[in-house]
Amino acid sequence: MTRTFMVAxxxxxAAVVIGLISLRGLRRHMQRMAVPQFAEEQARxxxxxxxxxxxSDVPTKAEIFWAAGPDTLAPVEMELPLSADPxxxxxxxxxxxVSRPPTIGQRTLPPGVVLLGFYVLSDGTAIADFSxxxxxxxxxxxxxxxxxxxxxxxxxxxxxxxxxxxxxxIHGQEAETLAGHVDLTGFFDLNPAPPASxxxxxxxxxxxxxxxxxxxxx
Amino acid sequence: xxxARERAAVAxxxxxxxxxxxxxxxxxxxxxxxxxxxxxxxxxxxxxxxxQPAFAGQASAQQPPPAxxxxxxxxxxxxxxxxxxxxxxxxxxxxxKDIVLAIARTLRAELERQGFRVVLTREADTxxxxxxxxxxxxxxxxxxxxSLHIASTGKPGTVRAYYEQFSTPLPPPASPAASPAAAQxxxxxxxxxxxxxxxxxxxxxxxxxxxxxxxxxxxxxxxFAGSPAQPTGAAxxxxxxxxxxxxxxxxxxxxxxxxxxLTGMAAPLALAIGRSVDAYRAGSVAVxxx
Ligand SMILES: [Zn+2]
Numbered sequence: 162m163t164r165t166f167m168v169a170x171x172x173x174x175a176a177v178v179i180g181l182i183s184l185r186g187l188r189r190h191m192q193r194m195a196v197p198q199f200a201e202e203q204a205r206x207x208x209x210x211x212x213x214x215x216x217s218d219v220p221t222k223a224e225i226f227w228a229a230g231p232d233t234l235a236p237v238e239m240e241l242p243l244s245a246d247p248x249x250x251x252x253x254x255x256x257x258x259v260s261r262p263p264t265i266g267q268r269t270l271p272p273g274v275v276l277l278g279f280y281v282l283s284d285g286t287a288i289a290d291f292s293x294x295x296x297x298x299x300x301x302x303x304x305x306x307x308x309x310x311x312x313x314x315x316x317x318x319x320x321x322x323x324x325x326x327x328x329x330x331i332h333g334q335e336a337e338t339l340a341g342h343v344d345l346t347g348f349f350d351l352n353p354a355p356p357a358s359x360x361x362x363x364x365x366x367x368x369x370x371x372x373x374x375x376x377x378x379x
Numbered sequence: 380x381x382x383a384r385e386r387a388a389v390a391x392x393x394x395x396x397x398x399x400x401x402x403x404x405x406x407x408x409x410x411x412x413x414x415x416x417x418x419x420x421x422x423x424x425x426x427x428x429x430x431q432p433a434f435a436g437q438a439s440a441q442q443p444p445p446a447x448x449x450x451x452x453x454x455x456x457x458x459x460x461x462x463x464x465x466x467x468x469x470x471x472x473x474x475x476k477d478i479v480l481a482i483a484r485t486l487r488a489e490l491e492r493q494g495f496r497v498v499l500t501r502e503a504d505t506x507x508x509x510x511x512x513x514x515x516x517x518x519x520x521x522x523x524x525x526s527l528h529i530a531s532t533g534k535p536g537t538v539r540a541y542y543e544q545f546s547t548p549l550p551p552p553a554s555p556a557a558s559p560a561a562a563q564x565x566x567x568x569x570x571x572x573x574x575x576x577x578x579x580x581x582x583x584x585x586x587x588x589x590x591x592x593x594x595x596x597x598x599x600x601x602x603f604a605g606s607p608a609q610p611t612g613a614a615x616x617x618x619x620x621x622x623x624x625x626x627x628x629x630x631x632x633x634x635x636x637x638x639x640x641l642t643g644m645a646a647p648l649a650l651a652i653g654r655s656v657d658a659y660r661a662g663s664v665a666v667x668x669x
Contacts, residue, residue: 231533231631232607284549300531301467301475303541303629307613308532325549337509337616341459341466342528344614346578348546 215249218242225258226315227267232304234312236319237263247321248281255279255289258316269312271298277332285325287317287351296331299340306343318351326351452624454490454497454656455516457526458483459617459627462506467531469633475529476504478638482630482645483527489649495656513580513620523591523656524625526617529641533631536640537606538599538648541627542592543581543619544612580622587624591659595626598651603644624659628652 221243229235241257244250255276262268275292282288299306314327326348330336336345458479460466466475480501487497500512507515516524533539575582592610600606610626618625628648630641 232539232611284552286549302530302532302632303528303613303615303627304530304539304631305532307611310614326546341464342615342617344616344619346616347614349614350546353547354550 214242214253215244215246217246218244218253221320223254223257224316224319225254225261226269226312226319227258227262228269228308228312229267232308234269234308234315236315237267243320247287247323248279251281251287251289251317251321251324252276252279254316254320255313258312269309270295273298281324285323285352285354286328286348287321287324287326288328288330289313290330290333293332295329296336296340301340301342303342306339306341310339310343310349314349314351322352324351325354450521451494451496452656452660453516453519453522454495454652455500455519455522455524456483456486456497457500457512457515457524457617459526459528460506461501461504464506467529467633469531469635471634471636473529473633473635473638473641475633478529478633478641479527480504481638481642482648485642485645486527486649486652489646490653493649493653495653509616510577510620512617513622516625517580517620517622522623523659524618524621524623525652526615526625526627528627528629530629530632531634533629534605535631535635536603536644537631538603538644539607539629539631540592540596540599540610541613541615541618541629542588542610543585543615543625545579545582545585545614545619577620580620581618581625584621584623584625588618588626590662591624591655592626594658594662595628595651595655598655599628599648602647602651 219242220240222238223241223243224236224238226234226236239257239261241253243253259270259272259274259276271294273292274295276289277292278288278290280288280290295309299309310329313329317324317327327350328348329339329345331345339345458476460476460479462476464476466479468474480503483499487499490497498515500515501507512526513524516522530539581588589610589612596606596610597608600608613627615627618627630644630648635641
């Protein structure tokens with residue numbers, strides 16, 4: 162009885178010691194994980210935050226789409242120094258959309274939203290990477306979320322004609338929705354593609370189906 | 380009745396086409412995965428295709444014109460959010476997930492009184508996935524999904540109807556062999572319905588959903604002063620996998636001072652929905668079939 166009790170006590174003590182050691186290790190590990198994440202976000206912002214004004218900027222009359230009622234947008238013309246480069250120009254426009262609404266009532270995006278990155282692919286696809294604030298501080302609802310997305314899309318479409326469609330990322334990731342309603346897994350239309358150009362000179366013969374199915378390699 | 384026959388015929392064709400594609404390809408896990416995908420695609424396409432001819436008035440020539448009104452649709456009411464997803468929250472403690480469930484229950488009672496068949500995508504404070512909600516509607520041969528929301532914004536007491544809006548696919552890069560016209564035609568043609576991915580199951584029903592939303596929004600404007608006369612197209616996540624007519628209805632807003640202001644809108648909303656579904660069905664059957 163006493164011996165069994167002693168053995169149990171020793172095992173329990175050992176378990177407590179092991180638990181304490183591993184807990185400390187776990188906490189250190191968590192701290193290690195947390196710090197670089199924050200630093201990474203900081204570094205990302207610093208690297209990606211462009212000099213919003215560049216030497217080649219030209220004062221341009223831009224149309225920024227802010228709210229004009231609960232479910233409508235209206236363009237507000239304002240003179241902005243804008244770059245000719247589509248990505249830089251888009252950043253400048255979104256920066257104005259976020260930070261310079263004429264009145265609070267015209268705001269479509271939550272204050273404090275940061276555009277972490279903006280990329281333009283060769284097919285005219287624009288990728289806008291916003292900070293978490295866009296999703297976390299967005300009033301939830303189809304009405305508010307679609308107004309927010311439309312204000313971004315229409316501002317870009319109106320002032321950057323080369324952009325065809327827009328993809329919105331949240332903190333570098335594809336989000337399922339903005340704040341529970343508007344789908345961010347797809348693209349938003351910007352400017353329609355111009356009519357297809359003349360066919361290229363070099364033509365390849367159309368693919369002819371093989372008479373017998375070719376066994377597929379696995 | 381004939382709608383059901385037509386749908387069964389279309390569904391049968393799809394199934395054989397799908398089976399043909401599958402024959403003699405792969406095995407093991409791949410085959411199992413493919414089988415599962417086809418099943419999902421088939422269900423989505425069958426339901427989507429089934430509703431198409433009646434709208435477009437393009438029923439196949441072999442089918443006789445309908446002798447009676449089309450079957451009453453199953454109205455699938457979707458109280459959005461639930462569980463840990465509260466949806467919109469108002470300063471006065473009004474929570475979207477609770478209000479939409481209360482409204483859905485009243486709507487069901489009222490619509491059943493009007494003679495409709497109604498099911499809910501959730502009966503309690505749970506949060507079914509978007510796919511589960513879509514699947515609840517896709518399980519029926521002829522269903523109309525109505526997703527219910529309370530907005531954060533908008534003039535209190537107004538109601539808006541939304542239909543799904545997909546982005547336009549970019550034209551493929553100019554192929555040397557293809558003429559520009561062919562390339563344009565290819566980009567404009569939706570993928571064949573039998574190969575429709577689950578996440579785009581709503582694609583063939585967008586016109587139908589829009590038509591329903593237009594009828595409904597007119598009724599909403601009549602019942603709830605200040606509501607717009609036209610519905611809005613938006614990328615509503617809940618609608619995209621529904622293979623049939625689907626709309627979202629959003630009431631403004633969680634900013635009201637007490638919940639009764641919102642739950643009290645359920646009875647007139649039920650009347651508006653009932654009238655819209657009737658008008659939509661009447662419009663569908665009025666299209667003469669060749
Ligand atoms: Zn909602």
